[in-house]
Amino acid sequence: MPERQCGTCTRQKEWGCTAKRWRTPDPGEDDGPENWIRPSHLVNEFDGEQLYSCPRQTLREEPQSWSRLLMLYGMYLKGHLPNAGAVVDQSNVLIQSFRILDEANAECDQELAEQERRRQSRAVGPGATKRR
Structure with missing residues (x-):
């Protein structure tokens, strides 16, 4: 997904930043x-789904919900769960959200590692001298 700067975007109409779904298609019906x-x-x-709205729209519309989710996710990364008990005692939606965030973070980490690998290979590539 391309990076977008919502505050300075001049293509909001084109990208559906104010789009609202008024009807959910029936099962098997194309959207x-x-x-x-x-x-x-x-x-x-x-995620394989066609949208006629910006996928980031919810970030602007529900900042408090996202703030709370990210706060709970940070606590989860440190080993603290929001509800008493083990993982099975937590909300399924919350655990699924954490799983999705874990996967997104892993993809970002993988991309950053790949960028670093490419940068290192350019620095030590043919014709370059290694620093001691």
């Missing part, structure tokens, strides 16, 4: 712009 108010001009694909 389309007719199910949306102010749909994007370009279809966004996110």
